[in-house]
Amino acid sequence: MKKLKMILTSLLTVCMLFGSSVFSVFAAEQEYTYTATFYAGNQGTFSGIDGLSVESTGTPVITPGGDRVVVSGLKLGDKVSFDVQNGAVSLGDSSKYYVKGVRISGHDNNSLETSAFHVNGDRDFVVAYGIQGDMVGYTVNYHDADGNELAPSRTYYGNVGDKPVVAYLYMENYTPQALALTKTLVSNEAENVFTFVYSPVTTETVTVPGETTTVTTVVPGTTTTETTVIETPAAGTTPAGTTGTDGTTGDAGTAGTEGTPGDAGTAGTEGTAGEAGTDAGTQVIEPEEVPEGNQDIVDLDEEETPLADNPEETKEKVKKGLPLAAGIAIGVGAVAALSALAVFLIRRRR
Structure with a gap:
């Protein structure tokens, strides 16, 4: 028993x-933190990180190199964009190849993938190349909702029949309606237009006692990071705002005539209390969350119908x-x- x-x-x-x-x-x-790795492939090398931007709530690290560019320390929901068509890849003057975009490691050059995405796991990309043939230009625009130009348009080239996937361009204080656009190229260059539409980022004020918020933005085209740490004191504590001005001390009473007991001096006016310091417990946050309607990729051939859920994301x-x-x-x-x-x-x- x-x-x-x-x-x-x-x-x-x-x-x-x-x-x-x-x-x-x-x-x-x-x-857990995640890593995105971009490999240059066999036909070219990375000459820089032009076109790379990272928006993160952590402290990401960019490690550039000729054969690969590694972005580590990413958190779930961070945004990464690498426009590899924008001069980051060096091919050589006599090369017969051109940069089509990126593909998932292990896939062929015809399976292009978006290089602008929300982080949901580790990712490995390889630059995809094509052989120059019936080349045609395509234009990428960056506009606000009213059609105003936010940045100069860019022109890239591909073969007729290609379906490039174009990454968005980071704009301070703006967010795009899609992180990437795709469209089949035709012989008429006037029809090969990719237009990103941006909306202003709304500044939101949120007070969360006892929490610290860190927002990190990697400056596009560099490895420089700008980190802002906002601390909010716990409930019941005095915010560390600007110290109020001290109250003015009242004047002393006038002394009485000698020999005669002096009259009591008039009491000084009570000093005005200093103003309360500015409340440092108020966080001013520029949200990095994805607003409604912001898609990872929009297919312009399907009249901007969002693609179905990513199988890899579902599996994760x-x-x-x-x-x-x-x-x-x-x-x-x-x-x-x-x-x-x-x-x-x-x-x-x-």
Whole structure:
């Protein structure tokens, strides 16, 4: 009886510890950082990082190189954009190739992928090349909702029949309606137009006691990062605002005539209390969240109909949900086993 009791108790303990470890791993995964790697491929090399921009709430690190560019320290939901057609790739003067865009590592050059995306996992890209043939130009515009030009248009080249995927250009205080546009090139260059439409980023004021917010923006085309740390004091504490001006001390009373007890001096006027300092607990946040309507990619051939959900993203969500489901199942099983043990022991006593 005692042996059986010890075995069952040990089994329950192991189940509970295993379930707890699963929950711990799942919780730790939420803090995981991601890496995006861009490989130059066999036909060219990276001559710089022109066209690369990163918008992150963490502290991303850009490591440039001739054969690859690595962006590490990314957090879930960060935005990365690398317009590789914008001169970042060097081909050589006599090369018969041209830059089509990027592809997922392991895919062929005809499977172009967007190089502007919201981070949802590690990603490996390779620059995709084509052989020059029936070349035609295509124009990329950057406008606001009223059609005003926010940046000069850019002209790239590809073969008729290509379907390039163009990454958006980072604009301070603006967000695009899509991170990338794609369209099939035709022989009439007037029809090969990609227009990004931008909306102003609304500044939002949010007060969150006891929290620290860090917003990092990587300056496009450089490895420089601009980090802003905003600290908010916990509730019940005095904000560290600008110190108020001290009140003016009242004048002393006039002394009485000598020999005669002096009259009591008039009391000085009470100093005015200093104004309260500015509340440093108010966070001014320029949201990096994706507004409604902001798509990763829009296909202009389909009259801007958003593409279906990315299978890789769906697979990632299912993968992340498995540890939580396993932990719950183990916990339920442990409770059931504990209940059965209790019933068994009670019956044995009778």
